[in-house]
Amino acid sequence: MRRRDGPSGCLPALVVVPLRAARRVTGRAPTRHEIGRGLALRGRIWDGIADLAFNGVVVAGVDGRVAAVGPGDAVALPDGLQVIDCVWIGPGVTDAHVHLATTATSGHDEMRAGLVAVRDLGSPVERLAHWRMAAPIVVAGAGPRVTGAVDPRPDLRTDLCTDRAGREVFAREPVGRGLGVRSWTYRSSLRRGTASRTASGIYAPGRNAAGRNTQDWDALDGEAVAVVDSPAAARRLVASLVADGVDLIKVCVEGVDGTEGGVSSGRAPLHQSDLGAVVDAAHAAGLAVTAHALTVRAVEMALRAGVDELAHVPLEPLPEEVVERIAAAGVAVVSTLQCHAGVGPAPARNAALLHRAGVPLIYGTDAGGASSRPPGVDPRELDRLAYAGLGRLGALRAATSGAARAAGFDGQRPSGRIEVGAFAALVGLPADPLVEPAAWRHPTVVVNGHRLIGA
Known part of the structure; x- marks a missing residue:
């Protein structure tokens, strides 16, 4: 094992032989x-x-x-x-932000690497149910991510090209945005017109995976997206998710790469009235809501709607008044700092400001989403939490008792x-x-x- 500078230039990253390869080498x-x-x-x-x-x-x-x-x-x-x-x-450590649809193993790799519980924030309910039954770790989940309807605005450039693996993708780059993040949408996952292709796991409008009348559900590279276009549709969707037994609701206030147009999924952000309807319906059913909100505008929308948690430390610099509003509302924030290490110093600065204001920072890696890493505990995420002001002991608390109390867990199994x-x-x-x-x-x-x- 050796060290080298991390992508942000401020932390040491670990170069580690993958676990399976390590076992082949050691024979254990x-x-x-x-x-x-x-x-x-x-x-x-x-x-x-x-x-x-x-x-x-x-x-x-x-x-x-x-x-x-x-x-x-x-x-x-x-x-x-x-x-x-x-x-x-x-x-044991609890990871409060993973995507099982893209990292899914039997669960033994996660447990072998120190995880005792994970919280999935964007998978089909069928996969979530399977993991709850089969995995040796505790699994909580939100089911599909809730987004707005397709954004018709012509302000996105789209080009057909291939990724590093040779797969055909549409590279969509937002115009005029300052985050410098380029997103990829796999061609096999894109919708054509208004029809859904059930053969690829995308469900027809008006029915979900279980056949109940709700809204349009998509499976994007194994992950699920639920689309709502009105407050009434939002309430119906939440009722269906409650019936499916999800542990919390995840809403996308913007695109998964921090753009207002939802370019990574071809979806628009939730309208404020739809977002409020989702939150109100979830709270009425006793469920908390976590929000994907990477920009200041998205965070402000989420706070107005009354969400309980931010699924990431935002990527845009947060004004002090917004930090104070987050603290006053009692909103917790999931870290995911390592997976955003390449976007500049803003996430680390935001994490430090949030911690200083008394906002609970919860350990989460976005494994299977933006994060690309072996399953299990990520020491780099712990280091980034420590450098945000928590110290190593505080970072460990954020990954154990702090994450065990995250929305969707009961705080008892594990505690x-x-x-x-x-x-x-x-x-x-x-x-x-x-x-x-x-x-x-x-x-x-x-x-x-x-x-x-x-x-």
Whole structure:
């Protein structure tokens, strides 16, 4: 493992052999099994509550909960109980912003790399339901991203070309925007006229994937988009998503690349009245709303509508009055700083201002969306949170107890804490991550309820 300067020039990025390749090189294949009669992890423990770690033992019981935790001489271990020695033991990490549709494995890769829970913000409800049943980690999700109708404005240049993999794409570049982000829409995912191509996973107008009467649903490269064009349609859509069992609602106040025209998905941003209708209907049903809002204008729209969370730290510099409004509204913000490292210093500055104002910053990577990285905990994201003013301990709290309380989770499974009776979501590492964050790349052992992955 070696270091080099990160894309922003302000942080060290890690050059790491991919996990599967690393196992081929080392010849060590992690095992997966149930914890059986329980097990004990022995080492230096950070319980997610205190500031300091202590030398001790934590016992995961047969019920998948923490049976005991404390100094080694204060915890009696039953005869024959499996004991695993680790340098550092702490709560597992929750990633509050992923896209399972494009990163989907069996879930074991995510758990093997230290994740015990993820929150998907843009996948078909069928895939979300499958992951909830099959994955060894906790999965919450929003179902499809909610956007506005197709934007007819002729202010976008569109050219047919190929991407690096040789696939035919439409390169759409917004005119007059200052973010410098170029977006790609795969030709196979584009709609033609008003008809939908059900063979490619795009559903006909007026019916969703489950056949209920709602609005138009698209599957864009495996991800889902729900389109609304009126407050009434917004309320019907939310009712359908509630019936589908989603944990929260995600709205796109602008295009996924920060443009008002929605160029990445061919969709327009939600109109203010439609956005307000989505938020009101979601709150009436007991669901929170997270907003994709990268520009100042989009953030202001989201605040007017009463959203509960921003799915990213915005990319445009936030005026102090907007930061104060975010703090006063109690709106949390998901970090996703590493995936936006190449757009300039504004995201890092915004994160520092938000933290200073008391806005909760939640660990999230956008894995499978803008982020391209191996599954699991990203030490670079933790470093960027630390440099925003949280420090490494604060960044770790944002990734454990902070993320476990994010909208869509119950704060109990996992809780981001190690205490007797809590759900056993534990990670044992070969080094102290407060000293060497790269230790997250190769955990010694990960326990999630009844599930165990160890080397």
